Amino acid sequence: MAGVAVWNVVENLHAQDLVGGVFLADEAALAALQSFSRAGVVAAHKQLRQESAAMEAVSKSQGTYRGCVPSYMDPHGLPSFPVPLVTSRSTLCKNVGLVDLEPGRASPGSVLHGFLRVEAFRCSNVAVTALEDDSGRMARVLALNSLFWNSSQEEVARIFPQGAEVLVKHPCLVEAEFCQGLALWVPNPLSLEIVSYFPRMEVGEPDVYLSWGSKELDERKNFLAAADLFTRCLECLRACGDETKMVVALVRRAEARLKLERYEEALADVEKALALDRHDFKSLAVKGAALLGLKQYGSSTSCFKQVAEVEASPTYRSLYDASLRFNEQSERGVYDLSEHYLAAGGNVEEDRAPELADFVGPVKVAMTRDARGRGLFLTESVSVGQLLLVSNAVAMVFPDEDCPVLEVDKFGTLLTAVLRACIASPRTLAQVYSLAESDPVTGLTIDKNEVPEMELFQPNTGSLELHEELLLDVTRIANILHCINENGKAADTLVTRDFDGLWTLPSFLNHSCLPNVGVHYVGKALLVVAARDMEAETELVRSYGSALAPWNPMRRESIRVECRCERCALEKRLEEELRDVSQRFDALLNATSMVESEFHEQLGELAVELERKVWDVDLRETEKQWLRTSYCLAYLSFYLRNETCQREKTMPLKEDIARALHSTSPGFSKTLMAMCCLLEDGNGSRGLLEDECFALCGRQNHEVAAAIVKQARYKDNNKCLKHIYYHILL
Numbered sequence: 001m002a003g004v005a006v007w008n009v010v011e012n013l014h015a016q017d018l019v020g021g022v023f024l025a026d027e028a029a030l031a032a033l034q035s036f037s038r039a040g041v042v043a044a045h046k047q048l049r050q051e052s053a054a055m056e057a058v059s060k061s062q063g064t065y066r067g068c069v070p071s072y073m074d075p076h077g078l079p080s081f082p083v084p085l086v087t088s089r090s091t092l093c094k095n096v097g098l099v100d101l102e103p104g105r106a107s108p109g110s111v112l113h114g115f116l117r118v119e120a121f122r123c124s125n126v127a128v129t130a131l132e133d134d135s136g137r138m139a140r141v142l143a144l145n146s147l148f149w150n151s152s153q154e155e156v157a158r159i160f161p162q163g164a165e166v167l168v169k170h171p172c173l174v175e176a177e178f179c180q181g182l183a184l185w186v187p188n189p190l191s192l193e194i195v196s197y198f199p200r201m202e203v204g205e206p207d208v209y210l211s212w213g214s215k216e217l218d219e220r221k222n223f224l225a226a227a228d229l230f231t232r233c234l235e236c237l238r239a240c241g242d243e244t245k246m247v248v249a250l251v252r253r254a255e256a257r258l259k260l261e262r263y264e265e266a267l268a269d270v271e272k273a274l275a276l277d278r279h280d281f282k283s284l285a286v287k288g289a290a291l292l293g294l295k296q297y298g299s300s301t302s303c304f305k306q307v308a309e310v311e312a313s314p315t316y317r318s319l320y321d322a323s324l325r326f327n328e329q330s331e332r333g334v335y336d337l338s339e340h341y342l343a344a345g346g347n348v349e350e351d352r353a354p355e356l357a358d359f360v361g362p363v364k365v366a367m368t369r370d371a372r373g374r375g376l377f378l379t380e381s382v383s384v385g386q387l388l389l390v391s392n393a394v395a396m397v398f399p400d401e402d403c404p405v406l407e408v409d410k411f412g413t414l415l416t417a418v419l420r421a422c423i424a425s426p427r428t429l430a431q432v433y434s435l436a437e438s439d440p441v442t443g444l445t446i447d448k449n450e451v452p453e454m455e456l457f458q459p460n461t462g463s464l465e466l467h468e469e470l471l472l473d474v475t476r477i478a479n480i481l482h483c484i485n486e487n488g489k490a491a492d493t494l495v496t497r498d499f500d501g502l503w504t505l506p507s508f509l510n511h512s513c514l515p516n517v518g519v520h521y522v523g524k525a526l527l528v529v530a531a532r533d534m535e536a537e538t539e540l541v542r543s544y545g546s547a548l549a550p551w552n553p554m555r556r557e558s559i560r561v562e563c564r565c566e567r568c569a570l571e572k573r574l575e576e577e578l579r580d581v582s583q584r585f586d587a588l589l590n591a592t593s594m595v596e597s598e599f600h601e602q603l604g605e606l607a608v609e610l611e612r613k614v615w616d617v618d619l620r621e622t623e624k625q626w627l628r629t630s631y632c633l634a635y636l637s638f639y640l641r642n643e644t645c646q647r648e649k650t651m652p653l654k655e656d657i658a659r660a661l662h663s664t665s666p667g668f669s670k671t672l673m674a675m676c677c678l679l680e681d682g683n684g685s686r687g688l689l690e691d692e693c694f695a696l697c698g699r700q701n702h703e704v705a706a707a708i709v710k711q712a713r714y715k716d717n718n719k720c721l722k723h724i725y726y727h728i729l730l
């Protein structure tokens, strides 16, 4: 059959062949494809479907599933792109075919239905594939997605699986020089929505779908395919009005959706299952897990309580205990992390860190009065060491130690992870969209005046009422990450690790070189602690870079905002007086080939000189402390050099410098580290070090505080002090 022959050629095509005019099909097929009028393909397609239906009938009767079903397993068990954010079938306007599309003009409000016919191929940031519409016409598809820069060929093929049934929203045919001809242009990954991975079958048996789905879910860990198969099972059950198996299918689909972290959808499934059988134990257990994922800790606790009463298994008992603990944490802000801090002096591996619930304490987002956009403010007065906020990362990435990734790759990895989280949850997407974003051209922050409702970030709130359907906009999210990442980077960590991530509510913290909160990380959670006693309505501020450096390019570059705090103003005012010291300080720290003893010698002399200046100009005590903090490394070298010599009378005591650091930049792991370089473990210094530890990690008992200090001191044993200097400075 001629039609079948053409079809087979198309089946054997690779998307590469669609680029740049290199095309392996015979002349006739090529001409037919390029003109979008492939005579005979409709007939061939029908025939193929009959054949595949016959094949499937055989595999069903044998209880095996083989043939044209590819494996789309995501190694992380997460959904690939594009995945529908909101089921858009209901919002579809009109169905169009390729023949209805006018080249060069987008067709808003319409949708093109079809199947992907070749394995997708990556070409820079474009995925190339071919779509066949309902009338058998073919078009190249160019799907643009900045993520593809970082995707492998296999990943792109998995994202656009051959054989997938897709909907293309607002289709547009463009003349693409890239492939010398017309192509469907898909600029938003969610505009190309995969509605199913499997060829639609004319007849389906619910039991077969159910067992295939279970196999995909339990054995192959292919959660998207599993969810899709359970959907088909449910469709069949609904069509024949069979309610008996509905509960099982709904719960199984909910389990698949849990794995995909699509908690809202999982919850909707189990609610339906419980409406059919309110005593179904499995539904209740899955409901508990979905509520836990949605951070509705109170409701998840009561679910698990019911479950544990029915079946006293250790798994359900521990889920109940965890849920109860999360509920306590999120409601009262009480977290006992002593075990975590005591384990190896706080230096525990990330995967052994305890999971923590989100907590929103006495804070609110509000507009600043001086053009710094929105900020985080206190709603009541607090005392030092009080926990203000705990926020779990939307996404977090660690460098691969075996293969150090380039910054650009790290950003791509983070962006991918954030997008996945946004696709899984509309609430996460709404949180991310509330954040500041950078202008891609100027790199400057685009002013946003909208103050988000706190409810958006609070745990234990029910499902979110979205005013509008939020669409995933990759460019917008990339711009948000550029802004947040550069300013709110996870550089300050108790266990000094280099990681990046996105934490939404803490991203409203503005910068100040006189910070008033402590920020540290426990696993995925970021904890914000009051580093000073503060009145209600005080704006909470953290330092974006190291606050232990002078106001010169060094500090300014590391914080990346034009800071107008009092400390910066003072150093600007004294720029002339401090020029010489500042320049010599920079030169010393940039000198690469200096012997360490000479480096400390010269840096120590700078401290003496600075101290003279401090006394020459008339300064308040706090102002002196700010300057000493800025040049604290010079003081460190001075004391190192003079440890055995007679101290110069004009110089302050080590304890004075440590006190200056604590009062200027409290709640900063580098402050604690620098203080540890200055102070021994004696009784006299314990109070000071402990105060700094409270500002960073919240109030702890003496034993825990000592463990945290030990961890900060750890690197002190490392003989290369210069290494610690760079760590403190940058």
Ligand SMILES: C[S@@+](CC[C@H](N)C(=O)[O-])C[C@H]1O[C@@H](n2cnc3c(N)ncnc32)[C@H](O)[C@@H]1O
Residues within 6 Å of the ligand: 371, 372, 373, 374, 375, 435, 436, 445, 448, 483, 484, 487, 488, 507, 508, 509, 510, 511, 512, 561, 562, 563, 564
């Ligand atoms: C992480 S966001 C902080 C929240 C932000 N103000 C908002 O409205 O969403 C970082 C951005 O806030 C602004 N910002 C933060 N601290 C600032 C400061 N001390 N001075 C000026 N702008 C600041 C800058 O535009 C920066 O790019």
